[in-house]
Amino acid sequence: MTEPTVTHAGDTSRRRRVIEQIALTIQTSGVRSIAIGSVKYDPAWSAMARDVASVCAKAGLRSVVVDVSGSEIGPSWMPGDGRAQPAPDANDSSIDVVSAANSVQARAAFNNRSRLSVGLTEELAGYDLVVLSLAGLGEDRDDRVNAVAAASAADGVLLVCPTNQVVQSEFQDTIDAVLGAGGTIIGTVMDDRSNPLLGDDMARVAQRVLGIVPPLARWAAKRLRSSAVLNSPIYS
Numbered sequence: 001m002t003e004p005t006v007t008h009a010g011d012t013s014r015r016r017r018v019i020e021q022i023a024l025t026i027q028t029s030g031v032r033s034i035a036i037g038s039v040k041y042d043p044a045w046s047a048m049a050r051d052v053a054s055v056c057a058k059a060g061l062r063s064v065v066v067d068v069s070g071s072e073i074g075p076s077w078m079p080g081d082g083r084a085q086p087a088p089d090a091n092d093s094s095i096d097v098v099s100a101a102n103s104v105q106a107r108a109a110f111n112n113r114s115r116l117s118v119g120l121t122e123e124l125a126g127y128d129l130v131v132l133s134l135a136g137l138g139e140d141r142d143d144r145v146n147a148v149a150a151a152s153a154a155d156g157v158l159l160v161c162p163t164n165q166v167v168q169s170e171f172q173d174t175i176d177a178v179l180g181a182g183g184t185i186i187g188t189v190m191d192d193r194s195n196p197l198l199g200d201d202m203a204r205v206a207q208r209v210l211g212i213v214p215p216l217a218r219w220a221a222k223r224l225r226s227s228a229v230l231n232s233p234i235y236s
Helices: 012-029 043-058 104-111 113-123 147-152 168-180 198-209 214-225
Strands: 005-009 033-038 063-067 096-100 129-133 156-162 185-191
Touching: 012 043, 012 185, 033 043, 033 147, 043 063, 043 129, 096 104, 104 113, 104 147, 113 147, 147 168, 156 168, 168 185
Parallel strands: 005 185, 033 129, 033 156, 063 096, 063 129, 156 185
Antiparallel strands: none
């Protein structure tokens, strides 16, 4: 993955295909550790990290999710203590999970890029794929691991950007922070599951208003959904 790629997620079936595409790219790229997160923390991004790991696991890669978002989905771990003991995920036994220990000392360890990098390589050596589930990359919180520092220790970073929820300047600041810390951005997912593009919204209205004339309703909806202007990602 030499060039960052942009992928659009949307409804359930499209999101599933996006997850599969991400997993396939990981498998063919040689990347062993990947960090997934957005500008602002949202549980959906943690779910995406587990979904990616799950698809890779079912494809034959032994996968572990390292949760550094503060949600503590598995046994605690501090890089460098040599005691990483992931456990099967409660909802998906095909993957293992482990979380950043919630202490000042542990947060400092995760903020140490070289120490975390060694931990991912040596203390989790039994895994083919390590997926880091990040807190908000643009958030500054004392009670969580610095997401940018954690991301920089991974082989690659996948940014999730919910359309209409993150302003463009925030997204660019996040990119600059990751690159400035030595991280490598390998892809971007524009997630519009709950934020349909304008063309989709207008198409639904047209189908409702013109429903008494089905051929006209279908024609109008098709034109609206195919409009490049109306269906470009919007940042508010």
